[in-house]
Amino acid sequence: MTNDNSQSVAILGAGAWGTALANLAAANGHQVRVWSRWGEETLEAVLEDAQIILSAISMKGVRDVAAQVKSLPVSPETIFVTATKGLEPETTCTPSQIWQSAFPDNAVVVLSGPNLSKEIEMELPAATVVASNIFTAAQAVQLVFSSNRFRVYTNPDPVGVELGGTLKNVIAIAAGVCDGLQLGTNAKAGLVTRGLTEMVRIGNFWGAKTETFYGLSGLGDLLATCNSPLSRNYQVGYQLAAGKTLEEVLSHLQGTAEGVNTCRVLMQRARQQNIPVPITEQVDRLLQGKITPQQALDELMLRDIKPEYHFEDGN
Template identity: 35%
Template sequence: MNTENSTAKRVTVLGAGAWGTTLADMLARNGVPTTLWVRETDLAERMRAELVNDVFLPGVALSPALNVESDPATALRGADVYLLVVPSQFTRSTLAAFHDLFPQHPVIVCASKGIELDSLAPMSRVVAETLEDKAPRYASLSGPSFAAEVCRDMPTSVALGCADLDLARELRELFSTPFFRVYSTPDFRGVELGGAVKNVIALAAGMSDGLGFGHDARAALITRGLAEMSRLGAAMGAQERTFMGLSGMGDLVLTCTGDLSRNRQVGLKIGQGRKLDEIIGEMKAVAEGVKTAASLHALAKKLGVELPITEQVHRILYEDVEPRAAVTELMSRALKDE
């Protein structure tokens, strides 16, 4: 838990969606000097005046101690830790735009979940490439956590991946609260890959439920989705045991079964016969799995890794394959040992 010593660390949170706002508010309530950068100037003004994010986290009162800024230079100045919570496809452009505002050796904690579409890079590589001359120190924060529950102090446990063990311990203390428990691991690659892949499997689980296929099918998707996650992780140098933990199996179960999951909800509506463009057009927040399905599909081809569920999700989203036909193809694949 935070102590008086740990509260000396100043945190700037980049990204004021539901998750970024929740994490910033959690830190501020726990005595950590925290600034939240909000891209929209009008939203920042309302947040300062009303202490609520009425767009992405309506109805949740924010801590008066939370500093809200729309000016990047002001927001980034003097921070010890930068918590990155912008959508993964905008991570590179955001870091590039703010490049000169970062100090040397900045501590970057990434809570965004995805694989960059153009480069097929995980967020750790995006950060390393964009801030290469700054020599960033990197960590990934991921695990089974819905903003709507964390912001209401419901008990939550997550994983923090960081290769620097001393830094990992510092960050673990900084982010932990009486209701938010952080476990650390040196396998940052496994943590970030689990957070990316689970969103695609959640789309599949939602589609299955939307088709009315029941609990058996959902359980199979979760289990075989974990196998896909582990295969990809092994090919990219992650540790297999990481995927048995909070950022792997834990987040996968939550996102595939919880109705608060945006990705599950998108899949559910597709399974019920609605079109992707129409669904996305109604959403304020980003369902990361939609873009990640495309990047994961391409990454699997590049690495020669078999991801059959991901492949069928990609076909449904981008090749107009009917969900029922995709499930039939999955079920009719050649039989093999588990």
């Protein structure tokens, strides 16, 4: 396919997600180069004249790769896109905050949504969100990846879009536990709904807009991850409920379950800021081996009864 508006796109990370995004851009006629730390090509060669640099590396590699990119010549016009979901343990920074601090003068766009890479590989229809403080940058990225099988929406709330994709991984672990214990549809509907409330509460503390969490990158991604055996985070919860240890589960998992690390970082931040996060707290205790899946459930069911909403303060 020829494309008169062809862009030069560099994808950092050759895992399932980076590869899926590379294929989408290439199918739209863009010039795509992919870098992997184990690949043949140097980072410098892949980044040469790149108009869009998309990072799809796992959370633990983000700061290191951002520093490597910073040591190379990058145009101030280049748009950075981050497609990583997670929080940095040492700083509690999100991936976009790391990229923006490394490149303060460049536009940074967050790409996140209900996007299980295996389904995108199979060319099944999907939708996602690209968010930035700079609307023209989000629009440019939207054009690169949009197709008749991948619908891309823009959003002006990058913090909310990024946190939606990050926080739902913790709730997905809880959903996996729920299914693993065979607790039924009612229990899971309750869990996922209260999980969304918890995501909104945390997001508001970090300056995210409530309505973003009811969109694709919040509720959409939450539904996909909490209901699919393809989700690594769901698998962690499901297998813990089957009696496996966390070490056993993670050693057999293909790829990274970012929710395990996110949960720990989130608890640290929630304690500092006094944010009530009952589901996250039980997932954290479960991951640390302090309680069994059944005990985690009992703790949530036996909490003080309360109103669903406090209308007077907008919650």
